[in-house]
Amino acid sequence: MFSYLYHAHHSLDNEDLAFWLDLAAQQPGPVLELGCGTGRVLVPLARAGYRMVGLDRDPEMLALLSARLPAELYRSVLLFQADFTRFHLACTFSLILLPCNTYSTLSALDRQAVLACAQAHLSGDGVFGISLPNPDWLRSLPARSEAEVEEVFPHPLDGEPVQVSSAWQRTRSRLRQEFILDWHYDHLKPDGSVERLSVRSRHDLTPAVDYLEEIRSAGFERVQSFGGFDYQAFTPDSPEWIILAS
Template sequence: MATRSLSGSAPLASAVRPPCGGREPVSTRWAPGLESMVPPTPHTTWLQDFLLNPHAADIVGYLRAARSVGGPVLDLGSGAGRLTVPFAHHGFRVEAVDRDPAALTRLGEWAARGGRRTRRAVTTSCTALELLRLNGEYRFVMLAGAMIAALAPGSRAALLTEVAAHLRPGGTLALDFTAHRHTGLAEEPYRHWTFRVPRFDGVDETAFAEQIFDLSTMREELLLRSEQFGPQGVLRQEFRSGKWIVDPDELCGDLRRAGLRVTSRDSRPLDARTDSVFLLCERRPRS
């Protein structure tokens, strides 16, 4: 896997815990998955800026977990650096992996604005997670923003096996995903929510998200719309994408086959049918 250091120095040679168990608005304190669905283009900056909030609850949760094991850190599906840059700012060496070169360019620009120390702590690798081949070893690996849902079920085990092979003893894999109750999705496979985008440039902006779930294919389709009202008039934007519905039991099976075990599971309700699940995993002891 080719890597690039933002500071011009050599790539990181080595880088980067106690079970697996609508109609209602979804909380936007932790908006898992959305930032991984939206490419950082001029037309989607409104959503990226909202999701790159460095004080979001999930960033704090990942930082807390990382501090218990230390770095180096591997950020898989980093996007524009929503977690990479805050981690680097807090003193971690981070290797950020994403398939989108434009997202990594924006990550580098954001890291540079954080100063020399932050910029030098970050290395980027442009590759698809399905094709990932790691060279270093890591103390903390994260699949944040429900990134595991961007992977087809058949490709998850291979990625998790690759991660486990490069996780240092005592290291942690952290990931989050949304766990849906299938009975609820079958009864009402559509949901939506609305949130205001924080802006300070005289523009009033509201974002709308719609989800459609198909249990026959285990797919989730996502529609994001934005309405901006400002001095220049009204601007409306729209983006469509999709990801996979994660079956918690299947995911736990993939973790076991990869040689990993869940050491901590934190589940918090997003609405009456959906929980946001945060897992910490470590390598299983060899028998």
């Protein structure tokens, strides 16, 4: 069930697609997307003519992606169920993507693992593209927020409204500081009842400079940072952070 809500919610957010399409145009060859989910990024790139490989560990997400994949794209898309911190494919890619703010939800050890996997699967001049919220900016926000309605969309199965709200809090433990984001999906039924599904993501607030050092230590020699999907300069006040490593 969550895969349907996830797709209906996040398919409304397309501000990054032009950036990934432009990046793919600069990197001839097949593209690997890590954590491809229901295909919000993968399908538009495949429609644009790029050979796509999608990898995700969630079988429900992959099943929905397979079901919604247009027949004309079957030959240009391969899907694998696997953990993107430990995978092996018998090919290399000119472009590997980890979009959708997934990278900062990983532990430091898992980030090292996914960087090693990306290195092993990139062609000689290939690029690893990552997007994540700027941890320095997140640390500047208030310690917590009240729940706030963000979107309302029709439920993909019955058409009844789904109200999406979110709230965040920052926490600190002995091991790390985190930004915890809670999404609440309220399915509003005709009889007045509400069916709630809540999803939590945790973003590691390791300083940006340390994230960059991790990437360089993994063997990436050229690392570019942008503060948004229109290539603007990255600053401590940028809410978004896009990293291109090669």
